[in-house]
Amino acid sequence: MRVIRTIEQLREALEYLRGGGHTPIGFVPTMGYLHEGHASLLRRAAEQSGTVVMSIFVNPLQFGPNEDFAAYPRDEARDLALAEREGADIVFMPSVEEMYPQAIRTTVSVSVLTDRLCGASRPGHFEGVATVVSKLFGIVQPDYAYFGLKDAQQVAVLRRMVSDLNMNVKIVACPIVRENDGLALSSRNVYLSEEERRQALVLSRSLREVRAALEEGKVRTVNEAKAMLQSVISSSPLAVIDYAEILTFPALEPLEGNSRLLEADGELIIALAVKFGRTRLIDNNVFTAKEVHALV
Template identity: 80%
Template sequence: MRVIRTIKELREALEYMRAGGHTPIGFVPTMGYLHEGHASLVRRAAEASGTVVMSIFVNPLQFGPGEDYATYPRDERRDLELAEREGADIVFIPSVEEMYPQAVKTTVSVSSLTERLCGASRPGHFDGVATVVSKLFNIVQPDLAFFGLKDAQQVAVLRRMVSDLNMNVQIVACPIMRESDGLALSSRNVYLSAEERSQALVLSRSLRAVRKALEEGTVHTAEEARAMLMSGIRESQLAVIDYAEILTYPDLEPIAGEQALLSVPGEMIMALAVKFGTTRLIDNNVFTAKEVRVLV
């Protein structure tokens, strides 16, 4: 496994890999502090690709004022051990100066999809995500790019960016990875105290409860489902709800409160963002009305 820190060296290495027939190129962008969720993306990329590139870059553009950019967890040595163990061929670890050598005057913005859920709570966040991913796609020029569905809104935004800008890359969405007790894996879980972590289980528990109620026919409408989500989360005394929404997916359009969810064509998403102490966690289920089954 090669560790590369400059754009020039990475492009040269990938040119050599392509010339040697080590294609397709699979790409796993990350912000580091890797966990089993990231490991699953690398494994998926290794199965589908001739060369696996992982990037580790904590992108300042996607953090707002007062967010945790400076304190975001970092552990390069541990990250490299995981990347090599899981099959990465190249790990790209650029500095902020390498990625942004001058003040950024060109950004990428995806409208509509970024105005709800995390986009409403974190203005400018998805502009930062779209901009850095666009830069990384231009640098790596991957055939396949692998993202976890824990941030299903991010997947929807990036797929629309790729489609609208005719980027020659396929976004591969991979399942949410969870701890054995149901907590969705996140680099930010390290911030949780023992009590906060215990109470954070209310997120996956609430999502499962609404799904079961839909299956059993005790909940029918979007309004009923959202009320049940909110009620479930509020069982935790430490939970501070940012949002609990049910929308169409991937368009992220509102569903009328009185509309029966089982009459909605295509996919829907139940999405949550909740703070425990200073830690903001997200979770979701994407499902279809036809079978009322979880897809992720």
């Protein structure tokens, strides 16, 4: 495994690999502090691609003025050990100065899809994500790029960016990886106190209970499902709800409150963002009415 810190050296390394005959390049962009969720992306990339490139870069553009850029957890030695163990061929670890050598004047913005959910709560976040990912795609020129569905809105935004800008890369969305008790893996879980960590289990529990209520016919409409979500989450005293929404996926369009969920076409997403103390966690479930009907 090679660790590369400059754009020029990465391009030279990839050009050399391509010169030996085209090998599909799988790319896993991350902000580091890797966990089993990232490991699953690397394994999926290794299955599909001849060369696996991972980037580790904490991108300042996607942090708001009161967010945790400086405090965001970092552990280079641990990250590199995991990347090597899971089959990364190249790890690209640029500095902020390498990625942004001058004040940036060009950004990428995806409209409408970023108006709600995390986009409404974190203005400018997805512009920062789209900008850095488009830069990384230009540098790496991958055939496939792998992202976890825990950040489902990010997946939707990047798929639309790739489609609208005719980028020659396929976005591969991979399932959420959870702890044995159901908590979705996140680098930010390290911020949780023991009690906050215990109460955060209400996120996955609320998703399971709403799905079960749909299957049993106890919940039928969007409004009923949202009310149940909020009720279950609010049973945790430390939980402060940012949003608990049900939208179409990947268009992220709202549904009429009285519409019946099991009559909807296409994919739907139940999306949550909840704060426990100073830590904001997200979780979701993407499903189709057909899947729920099959379980009834």
